[in-house]
Structure formats: structure tokens, C-alpha cells
Amino acid sequence: MKYFCLMAFLAVATGAVPSLDATPQNKIALVNGTLIDPGTGKVVANALVIIEGDRISAAGDQATAVSTQDAQIVDCKGKFILPGYIDTHVHFFQSGDIYTRPDAVDLTAIRPYKDEIAWVKRNLPDALGRYLGCGITSVVDVGGPFWNFEVRKIANSTAKAPRVAVAGPLISSVSRPQLDLGDPPIVKIDTPEQGREMVRKLAAQNPDYVKIWYIVDAENPVEKFRPIVHAVIEESHARKIRVAVHATELEAARASVEEGADLLVHSVTDKLVDDAFVKLLKERGTVLTPTLVVFERYGRTFANKLNLTPEEKSWGNPEVIASLDVTKIPAAKMPERLKSAMANPQPVLDRIQQTYDVALKNLKRLQDAGITIATGTDAGNIGTIHGPAIFREFELMKQAGLTPMQILQCTTINAAKTFGGDTGAKIGSLKPAR
């Protein structure tokens, strides 16, 4: 466990990062706090955590005979000590502001998309810092342009940043030309061979995931894109690269898991899941990220019914949040979609509720069945705020019927599985490093 995981969480608890010297030789003792280790489900009052250099060397009860000699003592009375949170679904190429998806709502007359992308790149350090400030010490960027590989490099060489895993461009059943400035985040693939070729191109960048955007509509039924899903997963697995699939319809999700998807992103929202689907996920060990918050945020933003939490208002980027006030858009430049949502918000809110009626039930069912659920927000999408969106995700997971400890497990020990390998084994828990 990296030392900064803990400090990030303390920052949330205290509102300020204690000034400590984290040089490798230093020994720090956290005393009097309440330790919560979701991995074991244990809660320890009056805990003692010893950090030596950048490793935890002891974590347990203060009564344990661990010496605090030579340690800098930090009194954590009234605070909680947890492993760093993990958001397993974000997109750094999107800011979360109103201009970030011109394919959903075209406001390029106010801010051209190239200016939006320039803003995103300029403000990357800010977005990274906000994750850390929210106690989130690891994130998975589940798809974006080839620039994503640069994001991973920048994050991993920046002190005030979470650990970042990335996928490159989404291998998609549909195209999004509005987002193509020469390094498109979404690439339409028409044949299995094109899919394999794309995987080979991505593999050169050593991606943590290959991402498939399995969008189903009248022109793209489930079976039409399935041979591409098959080819992409086969080609990725041959290179030991895991595959994340966006599939929100039960039949697309089922096909994805049958084809070998490692990570299913977003909930199934069109139907209640059936026994066969639950059994399939269990047998294959597929991890699922529900991303509940994103389902309400496009519609609520457009309808001027945005419900940002106090955490989002305090810890989100103020420029991004200000842009979400759709009443400030000049009438002459107001897109039809926003005009009608504002004039008649109820159907928008009803559609969100219908989505939740299915998604929340499905989450509870999968959790009860022992499927590995990994918390994720889809932050970066319009209205889903980089960093603190996770606190709204927690509320929705709780509404689904998960207990607070289960939610913490989804956000730490379960989410660590999306990293895999050595990193996955180290993060998401508070066990002393060997």
C-alpha cells in the first residue's frame, strides 16, 4: 500500500493534508483513529497504523505491541483510516462540463470542440488532484483517444495524482464523427479483421484494457456486432490484455460475457437480469461496474434539474460546475434537446427513474449472488464530476440496498481486481506490506 493512499483519505477527513515528510526513511505512526479494512470487514477503534517509508508496516489495534519509537506521531482522533478509494470508470478526455460531448448536445457555436479538448489537456493536473483530494488513489480510464496513454504517463510521474490504468480508443459498433479531431476516442469497426488490427495497434501502447463499445440499436442488433466482439476479445486475450465491454442491454451483456469479457461496464438497464445471466457471470468471474450516477446526469443537466451533492459542489472543478447551468446559454444558441428538456422536465426525470428501477434491482441481485461489483462513476461525462462524483455513486448504491461496508468493499478490495497483477494485489486493502 502506497503511503499517499492513506494521506489522501486523511485529507478528506480533515480538510487539510497534514504536513509530513514522506521521505523513504521516515517512520510515521497514525494513532487514535478508527481503522476500517473493507477487505476483512474489520473496524478497529483506537487503531495504530505504522508507515515506514512508503509502505505500511503495521495496521491494527493500538494495544498491539508495535513500537512507535522514532516515529512521527499523527493524532487521528475522530477520523477514519481506509485504503484509498478506486474509481474503476472515468474518462480523462472529457471534462464533465456541458461542452464535452458535442455528439450528445452540440454547443460548438459557443465553445468549439478543439477548445474543449485544449481545456481538458490544460486542466489534467487539476482533475488528477481532485481525485486524490477525494481519497481516490487509483482510477481506470476506460477509453479515450491515444492521448490516454500520455495521461497514464503524466499521472504516474505526478505526485498529486492517483494511479491510472487506461484503455485506448473504444472499438465501437457506431461512429461519432463529432469527436474526431485526428485522435478519435471512438473508432467504428466494421469487420472482425479490422477489430484484430485495432487490437494489434493498441497492444503497441501496452494498454491496461481494450474497450469495446457494444451499442445496440435498430440498425445494430446484438448479433450483428458479435463476431467483432469475438475477434477483439480473442486477439486481446492472446496478448494477455483484458477487455472491458460497454453493454447495457441484457442480451448484449450476455453475449459479451459469453465471448469472454473480463469487465462489464454499466449496469444492465433494459431488463431485470435472469438466473442464467447471474450464473454466467459467476462462472466466468466477470467483474461488473454499475456506474449509476452517469445515468441521471445527462438528463438532469439538460432539464436544469441537476442534483450535485455538497461534496461535488465543494470539491468539483468550479468552471465545470458553472458550465452546467443551462439557463446561462443564450437563447439563440440553445440546442433543441435542451430547450425541450427545460420546457418539460418530467418525462426526462421519468426516464431516469425507469432506468434506476431496473439498474438498482439488478445491482442488488448481482451483489447478493456474490458477483464482484467494482465501484465506478463514468466521470467526465456531462454532469458527472471528476473526483467527487463517487459520493453520489455511493448514495445510489445504498439506495439499491447495498450496506455501507459492501459499498466500501466494492470501492477498495473488489475494485482492486480491475487492476490485476502485482498492483491489484497491493491496492485496496490495509494489510502490512511484506
Ligand SMILES: [Zn+2]
Ligand atoms: Zn464510460
